[in-house]
Amino acid sequence: MAQPPVERTEAAGGSALVGSVADWLMQQALDETGLDDIFGGCCARLRATGIPLARAFIGFRILHPLFSVMAHTWHADRSTALDTFNQTENDGLTGTPYIEMIRQRIPVVRRRLAGPDAMIDYKSLERFRDAGMTDYIAYVVAYGQGIGINAGIVGSWATDRPSGFNDAEIDALLSIHRSLAVACKVRIKDMIARNVVSTYLGANAGVRVLSGAIKRGDGETIHAVVWFSDLRNSTGLAELLSPTDYLAALNSYFECTAGAVLAHGGEVLVLVGDAVMAIFPTGASGVSEACKSALAAAEDAERRLAEANAARDQKLDFGVGLHVGDLMFGNIGVPERLQFTVVGPAANEVARVQALTKTLGRRVLASRDFADKLAVEWESLGRHRMQGIAETREVFAPSGAKTESQRDTEKATT
Numbered sequence: 001m002a003q004p005p006v007e008r009t010e011a012a013g014g015s016a017l018v019g020s021v022a023d024w025l026m027q028q029a030l031d032e033t034g035l036d037d038i039f040g041g042c043c044a045r046l047r048a049t050g051i052p053l054a055r056a057f058i059g060f061r062i063l064h065p066l067f068s069v070m071a072h073t074w075h076a077d078r079s080t081a082l083d084t085f086n087q088t089e090n091d092g093l094t095g096t097p098y099i100e101m102i103r104q105r106i107p108v109v110r111r112r113l114a115g116p117d118a119m120i121d122y123k124s125l126e127r128f129r130d131a132g133m134t135d136y137i138a139y140v141v142a143y144g145q146g147i148g149i150n151a152g153i154v155g156s157w158a159t160d161r162p163s164g165f166n167d168a169e170i171d172a173l174l175s176i177h178r179s180l181a182v183a184c185k186v187r188i189k190d191m192i193a194r195n196v197v198s199t200y201l202g203a204n205a206g207v208r209v210l211s212g213a214i215k216r217g218d219g220e221t222i223h224a225v226v227w228f229s230d231l232r233n234s235t236g237l238a239e240l241l242s243p244t245d246y247l248a249a250l251n252s253y254f255e256c257t258a259g260a261v262l263a264h265g266g267e268v269l270v271l272v273g274d275a276v277m278a279i280f281p282t283g284a285s286g287v288s289e290a291c292k293s294a295l296a297a298a299e300d301a302e303r304r305l306a307e308a309n310a311a312r313d314q315k316l317d318f319g320v321g322l323h324v325g326d327l328m329f330g331n332i333g334v335p336e337r338l339q340f341t342v343v344g345p346a347a348n349e350v351a352r353v354q355a356l357t358k359t360l361g362r363r364v365l366a367s368r369d370f371a372d373k374l375a376v377e378w379e380s381l382g383r384h385r386m387q388g389i390a391e392t393r394e395v396f397a398p399s400g401a402k403t404e405s406q407r408d409t410e411k412a413t414t
Contacts, residue, residue: 012316018172022179029183032190036072038183043074046176051169052161057132058180060153060188095123098154107176112164127308128158131245135164137173141181153181182321222329224279225322225370226342226350227266227297229257231274232317232358240314250274253316256304264297269341275351279327279342287324291373294322295398298364319357322366323350324373352386353395360384362397370397 021042028038039058048055050061059071097109106127111125112118114134130135135158142152157173159165165173233238240248254276258268263276270277278291280297298320309315325346332343353365360381371378377399383392 009289012093014128018046021045021049021176023182025176025179029186033324034380035070035184035187038071038187039180040074041202042176042180042183043076046173047076049172051172052159052165053157054160055128055131055158056156057101058153058155058184060184061125072361087234090192096215098140100139101138101154104222107140109134110170114162132160133158135159137165137170139174139177141178143181143185149405155180162325164245186335201238220329221326222279222281222326223326224281224289224326224329225287226327226341227276227280227293227294227320227322228347228350229276229280229301229318229320230354232319236339237316249312249314249316252308252312253318256308256316257301257318257320259309260297260301262302263300264293266294266297277347278339288373291322291324291370294375295364295366295372295376298322299398301361320364321350321352321357322354322364322370324367324369325349349386349393352389353393354394356381356384356386360395360397364398366396366398368394368396 043056056074113129204385264278266278268278278295282290325341327344380394383394
């Protein structure tokens, strides 16, 4: 990120200029500026006032399915660095002042890192000293009644100036970090909201909901490739396995199917019991490209299944149905409890296509609407009657795909 062009018009750390940085932080929070730009911009502006800031850090917990902590580190000579990782309450804070600060509710700790007053009583301070830092200020800002990284932010300021920070600069930094915390809190809450709706609704549906589509009936008709997969013999597995092992089996199955959908650009809309409903929007690339991605996801799901089963005693299996059609993409339910999903004949038909995988002994089946969009070899499995659909429908399997009996024979010989 480029350093902002802030001119120095006062003495280092002048109160008016520092106040302008605080005003800038509030405006960025209102403007929905990204957290890395807020933090990096704040640090660069503080340095532009004459405060000899060489390094700065903030860290906080965030609600996210893949990681629990987000941290930003700024250096005067390079862009802001973002780190995300998982950790327990204190793991990762070991060797820093923050654990004691959080436990003792100490908001600020200062340590000189060079000269006769140097105090290197934490492991992390050794690294900063060795990197040329001479003065260090750590702070904790609580949100509400909480304190520390579980309910607020932790952060630090450091300089490499031989004389360290002077009193005016320390006052300025202690003044600005609360404004920084307020701006960060706004962005953190926004990130958490986006993470939650994306995790539970899907990325596209989450954006739509946060944009205001929260009333029953809100939605639109879309043309999309539809995926429906279902776990085979789920009742038998539930009876055979303990609840914990069954949940692990379900998650393994979802890694194979929903994981493959996401890896190939699809959007998982609903996980219903052991079924996955997903779409591949046609978008600017067109229907054929969306079909290509969906078929690639089905092939990937089969590869993932083989890898998962190699480590399992109780083998998993599933069927996948692929179709193309118009769908109503929006909110259904009761006003107090809505679900953002797809409904319509195409959604019903893809489920019926998938149901035929059991009787036809194929893991992946496609409708004619889907097969006609891809110039690949298909094997027609004839026309079949589907529940709730008046006319029979022709279904296709990828040419060369193994039948269920062939897979059973391979299992018996391995």
